[in-house]
Amino acid sequence: MAILPTTPPAAPRAADAGTSDGADPSGPTPPIHDPNIRNVLAEEQAYEQRASERLIVQRQRFDLNNERRAELMREEGAIRDLLMADLKNEDAYLKKWIELI
Helix, strand or coil, X not given: CCCCCCCCCCXXXXXXXXXXXXXXXXXXXXXXXXXXXXXXXXXXXXXXXXHHHHHHHHHHHHHHHHXXXXXXXXXXXXXXXXXXXXXXXXXXXXXHHHHHC
């Protein structure tokens, strides 16, 4: 009496079969008309769009901060130059006052 298997043997998986013929081990590419794939693609595109918008906002903030910093540095330089000129004038007045004594 022969013993027959009760379940058919499992089909070999693509990863086990090897890809010596250059075939894609993940199988054929599903068609794009599948609604699940369209949803996933739409979600990925929306995520990329939000990331791109966040990056643009971040760059704008960075540029604005740099502009403000540059303006503050220009103002600081102008005030420093003005104070140095005032100190030189005070030194000149002090020298003239000393010469008068």
